[in-house]
Amino acid sequence: MSGPVSTSDVPAVPVSDVAEHCPVEVLAARHAEVGGIDVRRLLPRRDRRMLGAWCFVDHMGPASSHHGRLDVGPHPHIGLQTVTWLLDGELLHRDGLGSEQLIRPGQLNLMTAGRGVAHAEESSALTGGADRAGTSRTSRPLHGVQLWVAQPSTTRDGDPAFEHHDQLPQVALDAGVATVLVGELLSARSPARRDTDHIGVELSLTTGRSIVPLVSGFEHGLVVLDGAVSIGGTRLEPGHLGYLGIGRDEVPLDALQRSRVLLLGGVPFPEPILMWWNYVARTRDEITAAHRDWTLRRPRFAPVASPLERIDVSGPPWTNDLG
Ligand code: MN
Numbered sequence: 001m002s003g004p005v006s007t008s009d010v011p012a013v014p015v016s017d018v019a020e021h022c023p024v025e026v027l028a029a030r031h032a033e034v035g036g037i038d039v040r041r042l043l044p045r046r047d048r049r050m051l052g053a054w055c056f057v058d059h060m061g062p063a064s065s066h067h068g069r070l071d072v073g074p075h076p077h078i079g080l081q082t083v084t085w086l087l088d089g090e091l092l093h094r095d096g097l098g099s100e101q102l103i104r105p106g107q108l109n110l111m112t113a114g115r116g117v118a119h120a121e122e123s124s125a126l127t128g129g130a131d132r133a134g135t136s137r138t139s140r141p142l143h144g145v146q147l148w149v150a151q152p153s154t155t156r157d158g159d160p161a162f163e164h165h166d167q168l169p170q171v172a173l174d175a176g177v178a179t180v181l182v183g184e185l186l187s188a189r190s191p192a193r194r195d196t197d198h199i200g201v202e203l204s205l206t207t208g209r210s211i212v213p214l215v216s217g218f219e220h221g222l223v224v225l226d227g228a229v230s231i232g233g234t235r236l237e238p239g240h241l242g243y244l245g246i247g248r249d250e251v252p253l254d255a256l257q258r259s260r261v262l263l264l265g266g267v268p269f270p271e272p273i274l275m276w277w278n279y280v281a282r283t284r285d286e287i288t289a290a291h292r293d294w295t296l297r298r299p300r301f302a303p304v305a306s307p308l309e310r311i312d313v314s315g316p317p318w319t320n321d322l323g
Contacts (some may be wrong), residue, residue: 023232051264056148072156073308077113086144096302117160120306175208198266206296220265227259
């Protein structure tokens with residue numbers, strides 16, 4: 001198979017009675033701690049592992065953080081893209097490709113791991129001083145999302161890559177504006193790399209109803225980052241994943257106050273994936289090999305020029321020879 005997975009690969013399912021009578025399934029986040037900050041983990045879950053190719057969703061901050069900062073030392077990834085989107089604060093990305101990129105609200109960092117890459121995410125390095133543009137670096141509490149997209153078999157063994165987008169296309173909604181991080185919505189198409197047919201859109205809503213168009217061959221979900229919305233009387237707020245299923249052309253969103261909502265969707269991923277630690281693969285052997293390469297500092301994972309300590313963990317539970 002060549003090219004991205006498309007809607008034609010997975011037939012659209014007609015809207016079922018369930019979808020009509022149960023407009024949204026509310027799934028509560030688990031709480032986790034990452035790099036010194038509390039996060040709400042929306043994906044993966046035992047009862048819902050993916051949403052299209054989206055396989056990991058962490059909503060971090062703002063008020064739940066210890067210090068409002070995130071520091072994650074160099075660590076490896078394979079087989080996925082990391083997507084970083086901030087509502088507040090700043091974060092410095094460094095990776096083994098030599099990238100060093102500050103990200104601010106409204107910008108997108110997208111790293112493609114392919115066969116392997118390591119990166120670090122730092123915010124304490126940003127407190128004090130000024131950046132190259134002379135702008136004062138503040139230590140505003142971090143608020144944002146970190147997402148992973150599983151790569152399809154066509155690209156997951158490919159080269160690692162990193163891209164940053166300062167500006168993303170926007171399109172007006174009935175009561176608000178949509179910013180397209182990945183994929184397309186109405187007339188807006190993101191320039192970000194996309195290896196499968198999926199979307200990631202931030203909906204910035206004012207009070208009132210917006211009818212948001214959807215792709216019927218996609219499954220969709222909503223993550224409220226700020227505020228609260230209602231779908232057919234079901235309330236969604238931060239800490240909820242609103243699962244919309246597949247087969248919808250649109251969703252009516254009633255913003256109960258000013259709200260920021262992440263819309264994620266995509267063609268159901270065509271094969272099961274295996275996730276362990278920071279790796280997305282298909283088999284245990286692939287993960288075991290990647291982790292051995294990381295632990296033994298083999299060239300698959302080029303070193304990251306970060307002041308933070310690299311992260312090492314014991315091998316996967318199915319091995320006992322990696323310490
Ligand atoms: Mn990472």
